Amino acid sequence: MSTFAEFGLEPDVLQAISEMGFEEATPIQAKAIPIALAGKDMIGQAQTGTGKTAAFGVPLISKIAASEDRIVALIMAPTRELAIQVSEEIEKLGRFKGLRSLAIYGGQDISRQIRSLKRKPQIIIGTPGRLLDHINRKTIRLDDVRSVVLDEADEMLDMGFMEDIQSILKLVPEERQTLLFSATMPANIQRLAQQFLRDPEHVKVESKLLSAPLIQQFYVEIQERMKFDGLCRLLDMEPPELAIIFGRTKRRVAELSEALMKRGYACDGLHGDLSQNQRDTVMRKFRDGSIDILVATDVAARGLDVSGVTHVINFDLPQDPESYVHRIGRTGRAGKEGTSWSFVTARESDHLHFIEKVTRHRISKKILPTISEAMEGKQKLMAERIMDTVRSEEEVNPFKWVAMQLLEQYDSVQLLAAAMKLLTGDKKDVNIELTPEDPVRGKKRKFEGNRGGTGGGYSSGGSGRRYGGSGGSSSGGGGQGAWRQGGSGGQSRSGSSYGGGQRKPYSGGNRPSGGARDDSSYRDANRGGRPERRDDTRGTRSQNEDFVKI
Numbered sequence: 001m002s003t004f005a006e007f008g009l010e011p012d013v014l015q016a017i018s019e020m021g022f023e024e025a026t027p028i029q030a031k032a033i034p035i036a037l038a039g040k041d042m043i044g045q046a047q048t049g050t051g052k053t054a055a056f057g058v059p060l061i062s063k064i065a066a067s068e069d070r071i072v073a074l075i076m077a078p079t080r081e082l083a084i085q086v087s088e089e090i091e092k093l094g095r096f097k098g099l100r101s102l103a104i105y106g107g108q109d110i111s112r113q114i115r116s117l118k119r120k121p122q123i124i125i126g127t128p129g130r131l132l133d134h135i136n137r138k139t140i141r142l143d144d145v146r147s148v149v150l151d152e153a154d155e156m157l158d159m160g161f162m163e164d165i166q167s168i169l170k171l172v173p174e175e176r177q178t179l180l181f182s183a184t185m186p187a188n189i190q191r192l193a194q195q196f197l198r199d200p201e202h203v204k205v206e207s208k209l210l211s212a213p214l215i216q217q218f219y220v221e222i223q224e225r226m227k228f229d230g231l232c233r234l235l236d237m238e239p240p241e242l243a244i245i246f247g248r249t250k251r252r253v254a255e256l257s258e259a260l261m262k263r264g265y266a267c268d269g270l271h272g273d274l275s276q277n278q279r280d281t282v283m284r285k286f287r288d289g290s291i292d293i294l295v296a297t298d299v300a301a302r303g304l305d306v307s308g309v310t311h312v313i314n315f316d317l318p319q320d321p322e323s324y325v326h327r328i329g330r331t332g333r334a335g336k337e338g339t340s341w342s343f344v345t346a347r348e349s350d351h352l353h354f355i356e357k358v359t360r361h362r363i364s365k366k367i368l369p370t371i372s373e374a375m376e377g378k379q380k381l382m383a384e385r386i387m388d389t390v391r392s393e394e395e396v397n398p399f400k401w402v403a404m405q406l407l408e409q410y411d412s413v414q415l416l417a418a419a420m421k422l423l424t425g426d427k428k429d430v431n432i433e434l435t436p437e438d439p440v441r442g443k444k445r446k447f448e449g450n451r452g453g454t455g456g457g458y459s460s461g462g463s464g465r466r467y468g469g470s471g472g473s474s475s476g477g478g479g480q481g482a483w484r485q486g487g488s489g490g491q492s493r494s495g496s497s498y499g500g501g502q503r504k505p506y507s508g509g510n511r512p513s514g515g516a517r518d519d520s521s522y523r524d525a526n527r528g529g530r531p532e533r534r535d536d537t538r539g540t541r542s543q544n545e546d547f548v549k550i
């Protein structure tokens, strides 16, 4: 068990960590922070949702003086959403030191970014494509950079950023520290590390399991044409606090989110064809809870951290086991529990077994709820909502007079039942037809993805979340420490399944002013001759990637 004070951090940083609600370091933080503080280069690997951002963020922040007026630290991340999210965490960590950071990503008006750069940020968090644009325009200079972080490095390479990253790293002075975080260690990552890291320390949190131990994983056998109704039943039977539903293609995501909206669910879609503004709006709505279902392509599979995501649903199975691990890793984060459901058509059952084999995790079969079970779930939810409201005199008072009048005319049970019927917003009669997707045909390959892992043993209770060594989890291996989240930032889930839990406010700093160019997370087809990255092509990399055991 390590507390953050044991790392000898300065009071300003300790205060920031404590205000974020972190009490103990996670296992990857306990290992990585001292090494990074000592100035060594490092390769880090650990399971999803175990705090890798702070593992590099804390030492990075600690090394920068507030008086600095040049760019001294550079963080690269694969997608805009991630760049924004990492910059928010860095911002929080550096708050009391008065550090300035800036997220730079494609799709955002470049002149606006140039204006923000005039505020002399010390830390830049960016996607490689847009960073390179700024470097070429000489609006960003890397001559004084002393720390570089590559977050989700394997994903950046998969997206075709290798050359951009190499060009950028060549411009950073050799006297620097480089930290590389990657879920897997394919040959190209090893080459990159060899070329740009100096005698790196390999920090890996071991686990028997690739996926986070706190996620209960289920699959549902279902026919393609039954998927939509099946999904609605599942959502009704066990209403998620927040859910992410993954679809295979952009078209699929657009159709599915529209269909769910028509059926009365509070949801929206996220995929690479949306403009930056639209993507930001969707993420903001999801983070502040104005929608509780996010339908997304794999653009949301990596790194995204939205507190309160209780369910991940693979409406379509992902192409490769690695994507599966990342997708379901959007829940079960920071010591919380989560559930994943995967829809599997008959022709995909082999692929499911392949995923099980590679992730070394059995996925339990779940029987689709019957219509009446789904209805029951929905009614329970409505009852909870009513009970929540009944307690609030203020909210109920204005309706009392009408209620009394109605009660004089009708039976109370009849009245309440009618009100509940309206509340359920039942729109089952809205006819929905989705364009069918072909079954996924995974290409078997040598895969040894590794999220390291904490070895399980999380348990949650009271106001804080704690990592408790060997106990707690049904599937955990050996624990390596203890960490918990508590105090002011504690994120305990509320008892009610409706509207509970604390959601992270979205304080995204600079809102982009528009522009649909997607040159950071999705490459321009004609740029550098590299193939366009499409939401639905993740699987293609299996043809040319050689995953090696680490």
Ligand SMILES: Nc1ncnc2c1ncn2[C@@H]1O[C@H](COP(=O)(O)OP(=O)(O)OP(=O)(O)O)[C@@H](O)[C@H]1O
Pocket (backbone or CB within 6 Å): 021, 022, 023, 024, 025, 026, 029, 046, 047, 048, 049, 050, 051, 052, 053, 054, 302, 303, 304, 305, 307, 329, 333, 334, 483, 484, 485
């Ligand atoms: N020491 C800690 N105690 C409690 N919560 C923490 C701690 N460190 C990080 N967290 C929280 O855990 C969540 C997950 O952290 P983070 O996004 O850094 O995970 P990650 O390992 O990068 O996951 P991914 O592999 O999905 O990118 C965040 O909400 C973060 O605020």
Ligand SMILES: [Mg+2]
Pocket (backbone or CB within 6 Å): 052, 053, 303
């Ligand atoms: Mg991360």
